Amino acid sequence: MSYQALYRVWRPQRFDEIVGQQVVTQTLKNAIITKQISHAYLFAGPRGTGKTSAAKIFAKAINCHHRQDGEPCNECEICRAITNGQLGDVIEIDAASNNGVEEIRDIRDKAKYAPTQADYKVYIIDEVHMLSTGAFNALLKTLEEPPANVIFILATTEPHKIPLTIISRVQRFDFRRISAQDAFERMQYILDQKHVDYENDALWVIANAAEGGMRDALSILDQVLSFSDNQVKLDDALLVTGSVTKQLLKKYFDETTSHQSAAALHTMKEILDQGKDGQRFIEDLISFIRDVLLYQESPQLVNVAGSGLKEADFQQLSQAASADELYQMIDELNEIQEEMRFTTHPDVYLEVLTVKLSQIKPQDNKTSASDPRLNQTIGQLQQEIQQLQAAIAGLRQTGSGSASRIVRRAGSNTGNKIQPKMTVKLDRVYPILEHATKQNLRGLQEIWGDLLNMLDTPQRALINTSQPVAASPQGVVVSFDSSFLLQRANSGSLAADMEAGLQRLSGNEMRVAFVPMDQWPKIRHNYLVEHGYLNQGKTGTDKKDSSAQSAPATPVKTDPLVDKAKQMFGDLVKIEDN
Known part of the structure; x- marks a missing residue:
């Protein structure tokens, strides 16, 4: 038999063998034991963290007649057939190469038929985010009304690309990155089973180079075994991964600091x-540098044994630079890392980086005070303090009445500086109001929750106190209760992100305009006046009165102003007789 890669030979066959995903595996086992099996699951997480392996184990466990504690026996005919990929009732599909509507329609048609050998027919769709929009729509109907004895398991590394309508119909499990400790222990177990000699430092190098992927760790281990003639040595692991020895890093760090x-x-x-x-x-x-920074904060946070250095080394390194210098070094490294992504001359960037790191010094408060903008702000604050002090002196001399006026006058001067007047972008608001209707507003309110879920956490916090007050097919007007939040919304990318979300939900290009809540009635009134609706209302009223004198039985006409306002704003309109 030809040689098989380690990650294939040592692929988990039981939930207990999946590394670093105890929460996910325990939940799935409990669902099988209590027979609370859902019709669709979403396994999301970085590459090589066990998503597809967990899906296959789940397929074996629900179809195994000899399972114990939610684990498959791996001995019966069904388990062996699923392990070998020979059971027709467990279908694994790669969405990257089968992402069209026709492929999903074929799945939908075949899913109607009962399983032939197993109890459940299981569809495992890997990299499901690669499906086209039409394919997602074809899959949606099946997920909404699933056939009996059919289970869908969707796996993806990019869950944000999956429509919310799909996510809302599945149980989602998030697979986390494998820690270096878990990867190290798994490689130790495999090498012990294979009776292969290894150095612990070499395994730590491989575990750190894998960056959270167990499959990546086993692939690198495979390379090291081939390179070093079935042994795992530190020097060989460093060569294969392209990593730098800890001693060289320590020497470089000492020289730059x-x-x-x-x-x-x-x-x-x-x-x-x-x-x-x-x-x-x-x-x-x-x-x-991160290890040095953590050691400064709390030595218990650093795994000294797995770092390749000694306790005395970390004690010396933690004294070599302050936390502020370490922060600056990490900032410089991140900046250079981005710039080096597309260069063919990394040595030039590394030389510049080395000089920059060697010139880093602790920040001095005196140097920051020399900033002209900071000096200007300090001067303004000092002037305001002098005005308040003058107001207090006036209070002592002239009594509370006159001094209070001084305080109010001084407060109004400072308030004008602190709270600038908010400007409303009427060129964005008026085109929306031109075609706004109550039906559009109600339709928008129905998807408002889905729209908020598409925003990130800071944006949701920013728009939490807002509400849509008018909507048309071309856009929506959103009012903010706080002028501060409105200013933050106008200065960021919130409007653009909301427009992208609305286009994704509705399929139409829609613009978003922000207004302050306290100015919204005035904006609405001014729009009606400027577009002639208020004048039409007055004319209609005059005609109504004159006709009433000549023909009392004539039905009273409705006010066009009220009709237009109700059409645009619905229940927000209140009619009062003056």
């Missing part, structure tokens, strides 16, 4: 001459 730029440049050149990858060097250095 002691401002020895020439020595640091020489060390950096030595690192590159060994064939180390520039991007990997940046990542390793960020991780190294």
